[in-house]
Amino acid sequence: MMHVGLNHFLFLAAALFSIGVIGVLTRRNALVIFMCIELMINAANLAFIAFSYYLADITGQGFVFMSMVVAASEVAVGLAIILALFRNKESVNVDDIRIMKW
Amino acid sequence: MEAIAFYILAVMALFAALMVVLHKSPAISAVYLVLCFFAVAGNYVLLHAHFIAAIQILVYAGAIMVLFVMVIMLLNLDEEVRQRRKLGLLATLSVLSGLGVGVLILLMTWKPAAQAVPKTLDPQTFGATETVGRYLFTTYLLPFEAASVLLLAAIVGAIALSRRSEHKPGEGGDR
Numbered sequence: 111m112m113h114v115g116l117n118h119f120l121f122l123a124a125a126l127f128s129i130g131v132i133g134v135l136t137r138r139n140a141l142v143i144f145m146c147i148e149l150m151i152n153a154a155n156l157a158f159i160a161f162s163y164y165l166a167d168i169t170g171q172g173f174v175f176m177s178m179v180v181a182a183s184e185v186a187v188g189l190a191i192i193l194a195l196f197r198n199k200e201s202v203n204v205d206d207i208r209i210m211k212w
Numbered sequence: 213m214e215a216i217a218f219y220i221l222a223v224m225a226l227f228a229a230l231m232v233v234l235h236k237s238p239a240i241s242a243v244y245l246v247l248c249f250f251a252v253a254g255n256y257v258l259l260h261a262h263f264i265a266a267i268q269i270l271v272y273a274g275a276i277m278v279l280f281v282m283v284i285m286l287l288n289l290d291e292e293v294r295q296r297r298k299l300g301l302l303a304t305l306s307v308l309s310g311l312g313v314g315v316l317i318l319l320m321t322w323k324p325a326a327q328a329v330p331k332t333l334d335p336q337t338f339g340a341t342e343t344v345g346r347y348l349f350t351t352y353l354l355p356f357e358a359a360s361v362l363l364l365a366a367i368v369g370a371i372a373l374s375r376r377s378e379h380k381p382g383e384g385g386d387r
Contacts (some may be wrong), residue, residue: 114218119255119368121320122222126229128312133233135305141238141284145245148276149229154253156325161231163259166333168347171264172355175348176273179359185276189283190373196287 119160126153140192140202144185151181218258225251238289240281249273281377 126149133146155174162170196202228248232241249272256265337343348356 114215114258117220117319118222119259121226121316122255124312124316124319125226126248128309129226129229129233129247132305132309135301137233139238139289141280141287141289142232142241145232145238147240148245148272149232149248152249152272156252156255157262159259159261159264160258162261163333163338166338168338168343171261171339171344172347172352174261174264175344176355176359178267179362182271182276183362184368185279186370187373189279190370193283193286194373195289202287211244 116160116164120157123153123157123160126150126156138203138205140195140204140207143204144188148181148185153178158187214258221254221258224248226257236374239281241276241282242284245280246273246277249277256339259339260333263339263341263344265339276318316356 130150133149134143137146139142140212155177158170158174158177162168162174178208192202194209199207201207225248228244228251232248233243235241249268251271253265253268256262256268295373
């Protein structure tokens with residue numbers, strides 16, 4: 111059986127990140143865009159953990175811990191913003207929210 | 213054995229991620245995102261990061277996704293209507309994804325990375341809670357405490373943002 115190396119995990123992380131980017135660029139629902147951002151954060155975390163294992167250094171896991179704290183607070187505030195937006199605009203379609211567009 | 217587990221988890225994660233992007237209903241997307249998080253947590257276990265895998269399931273698949281599902285329920289959304297994209301955006305996207313695939317193939321066939329093997333590590337203690345905890349509470353104590361302040365700020369921010377806007381400032385008491 112093939113040996114699983116660092117590049118396999120990096121490949122998976124890059125693929126997950128690309129899928130997240132495509133989701134952010136193509137979807138118009140603010141909630142789904144948010145989920146795709148979570149997907150991208152997860153891909154970055156996976157790369158951190160993979161490097162942490164292959165370099166035998168625990169620092170990467172500490173970084174992922176901090177990244178999860180940031181992601182959790184980001185989701186809490188972001189979803190509150192989306193809720194406030196929906197209350198004012200009756201829509202979560204990002205094309206309808208263009209008041210800041212020049 | 214490890215390779216089989218990795219490929220199963222990788223295919224699961226990629227399929228779930230694709231379904232998050234492609235599915236029309238946000239609620240179904242959220243469920244697929246949970247599946248994706250579980251698959252990534254499985255990969256963490258393969259990489260001897262047991263503590264992080266547990267945190268991934270608790271925080272991501274648990275707390276964050278519950279928040280998402282609650283908001284989807286509150287908003288009561290119907291399915292997104294697809295409108296035709298402009299060709300320019302589509303072309304840009306195709307070129308970008310083509311470039312991405314090229315970089316990935318380069319990465320896959322890159323010899324030094326292909327031969328990277330883990331350095332000597334103790335599989336019993338490497339990703340264990342004790343190791344990570346000792347690390348967080350000694351070397352990185354200051355960022356750890358800063359994280360708690362960040363979480364407090366996020367709580368206050370979320371409550372302040374989700375208050376009813378017609379609420380008068382002097383009244384108080386309802387939250």
